[in-house]
Each structure stands twice: as C-alpha cells, then as structure tokens.
Amino acid sequence: MKVRFFTLGCKVNQYESEAMLEALEDRGFSIAGEGEPADVLVVNSCTVTAQSDQKARQALRRLKRREPDAVTVLTGCWPQAFPREAEKLGEADIVLGNSRRGELGDRILQYLSTKQRIVEVSPHGREEGFEPMSVRGLAGHTRAFLKIEDGCERYCAYCIIPYARGRVRSKPLADLVKEVEGLAQRGYREVVLTGINLPAYGQDLGLSLCDAVEAACGVEGISRVRLGSLEPERLTPEVIERMRAQEKLCPQFHLSLQSGCDETLRRMHRHYTSGEYMKIVEDLRAAFPGCAITTDVMVGFPGETGEEFSQSLDFCRRAGFSKAHVFCYSRRPGTVADRAPCQVEAAEKERRSRILSKAMEESRLRFMRSQVGLTEEVLIEREVCPGLWEGLTGNYTPVRVEGGEGLSGRMLTVRVLKALDGCCMGEVIEGV
DSSP: OOEEEEEEEEHHHHHHHHHHHHHHHHTTEEOOTTOOOEEEEEEEEEEEHHHHHHHHOOOOOOHHHTTSSSSSEEEEHHHHHHHHHHHHHOOOEEEEOOOGGGGHHHHHHHHHHOOOOOOEOOOTTTTTOOOOOSSSOOTTTSEEEEEEEEEOOOOOOOOHHHHHHOEEOOOOOOHHHHHHHHHHHTTTTEEEETTTTGGGTTTTTTTTTHHHHHHHHTTTOOEEEEEOOOOOGOOOOHHHHHTTTTTTTTTTTBOOOOSSHHHHHHHHHOSOHHHHHHHHHHHHHHHHHOOOEEEEEOOOOOOOOOHHHHHHHHHHHHHHHHHEEEEEEETTSSSTTOOOOOOOOOOHHHHOOOOOHHHHHHHHHHHHHHTTTOOOOOOEEEEEEEEEEEEETOOEEEEEEOOOOOOOTTTEEEEEEEOOOEEEEEEEEEOO
C-alpha cells in the first residue's frame, strides 16, 4: 500500500513523521511517489496557534477531496490537545493522539478490515515514558534531526504545548547512541538534537543535556552535533563550561527570547529576566568565540505597551543576534494569555513586527559581514541553481560556492569572500 505524509509544525514533528513512515515501511507499506495515488494519507498536525489547527483542517479536507478513496489519518498535537474538536472532523477516518502513534499501522489495517471510524486519543500519564522511536535518516536532508526529549512543564501564558505533549520524558542514552551510530553509518555528518523542551533532557533520568551532547559527539563518523531550540535559563555557567569541551558541538545556539522587556516576560510566565538572558549570551560568546546566537521574538503580547515594545527592541539591538524570527502574538484558546485583558490591535502588532524585523535584518547583515575573510567547513545541502551550491558553517551561516555535480552532503573547506542579504559567497579551498 502507498502512503503519503503531510507534516505541519516543528522539527520534532518532522522527525516523528519520518519515524512513523519508516515503521509503516517495515510492515510492507511504501511511499507514494510524486503524482502517484496514495492508499493512506497521514496529516501530522501542529497546534501551537489557532491558525495551525486551521491548516490541519484545510490540509485534511483538501487531501480527501483529491483522493476520496484513501484512508485518511489525523494525528499529532491538535487531536491530543483538543480531542473533541478533532473528532468532529469527519474527513478523518482515523484520529490518533500523540500517545497512540505507535499503533498507526495496526489502526490502518483495522480500518481497512472494518470500515469503522477510529478515534483514539489517550491523555498523557504522569508515569508515561519516552516513546520508543527511531529513524534511519530524513529524506531530502543532509543533516539528521534526532528527537531526544518530549514534553514540557513550563506552562508559559501563551502556549498550549504542555497539554499536547505532557510531562518531560527523555530518550535513554544507550538508545540515543545507537541511533546516532546508525545515522553515521548511513553517511550523515551532522546530527541536530531536538526536543519540545530540549534543555530539560535527562531530568527524568538523572542526567542532563550535557550527557546527551557528549554521547552524540562520541560517535565515530559524526563531524558535527547541533542543538535545537533552547530555553535559556538552564544554560548555567557549569553547563556551558562542560559543553565547551566538545569540539564537535556547533557554535550556534538558538535561545528563545520572546521579549526583551522584563514586565512582558513576567506576564508571559517566562523564567528569566532580560538581564539574566544577556548574561547567558555573554557566557556563550566567551566560551565559544565567534558563535551565532539566534532567537524568536514575539510582539504584541497582551498588555505590551509602546514603552515595553521599545525596551524589547532596544534589547534585541544590543544582543546582536545573527538571526531572529519575529512574529506577532496569536491568540491560542485554552491558554492564560487568550483570556488576558488589553489585547493589542492587529494593525499595531503588524507595525511593531515591521520595525523589529527591520532591526533584526540589519543585525543579521552585520553578523554576515563579520564572517567575511574566515575559512570554515561548510556542509553542502542543496544546489540552488546549476553549478551553485549552498551549505551551512558550524555557526549556521549559509554560504554559497560554485562547484560540479554531487556535492550534497559533502563537507568542504571554504573561504568566505562576500556577505549578501541572505547568505555569504565563498570559494572552495578543499573537500573533506
């Protein structure tokens, strides 16, 4: 039988879709090719915003119209967080929550046998362990994403994810090492450790994120280990010092900021102040000279005044981020912030987003210019046009070089020559 996945949301969702797909392949299913009819359509949903739910609904309805005879499956964070809403979506023949994904193959066969709709969404339990899951690779990617942590217990005022993902659970170190070894054997040079609240890795196992980093870096054949999004307050001086000893760890850290204003951070129920955040940035730059600090910043959170926005804007300029994802606050039913007074008008949120985005584009260009003249190893990812290839340095700088065929997945030594708006241009010194 032919199966096709439609994945929404984060890198964790991408990993989980690949794991589910490989599990189906092991049971005799195969991937539906481009333009080829599918027997099974799986929508792996995101629920971080109300718009994410709408995208999942639209995707499922569109797929069902195109292939009405296919078995349609809705899984992921939306049905887990809002099971009653998801159950109402009649286009879904099978609805599975996050804790029931391992049953996907069985439920597909059950539906084919009975033609009876299946809805199975179980709440996350306090004693729930890390879901056994692994991948052999990630189709179309030269870097392998590896989920090592699930769940979040932070309960930020704007976020529904703790309800969709449950408590913190961590991948056992032995399983982590085995999976990284398999990826190395299949030719991957870089692995990206990901999770819902990645720095919380190991708190249920008596371990820390440092243990995971050291284990991954110790695998022969892996040249780089990169970290996914990080909540900053767990990056203590002791953690930073321990990670500095790992030469394979990429000097790029995505520290989720959300706001550079202390009063806004307090209403968001974040767990740090702007001063504490800046100290972590300084500690990282001292430990990893030339490292890149990337981030996410929200504008228009309920109650954010013009003065608070100005404070956040000033903080972001001073932080010198190499890249920032700027986005407007979006109301998420079921969260504290959705019920908060003083919601900011949409037009004002858009205005603030434009101002901050422009400032962050200038910050990014300054960082790119600082890379000119450096010689770096670049992992080539894709051919952007005939004879022109793009890849990433260890600090996540996109660099383009001229070259022949088949460079994807190669590690090249490159001298950076010029900074453009979205990338740098370089010349190849040698291949590795």
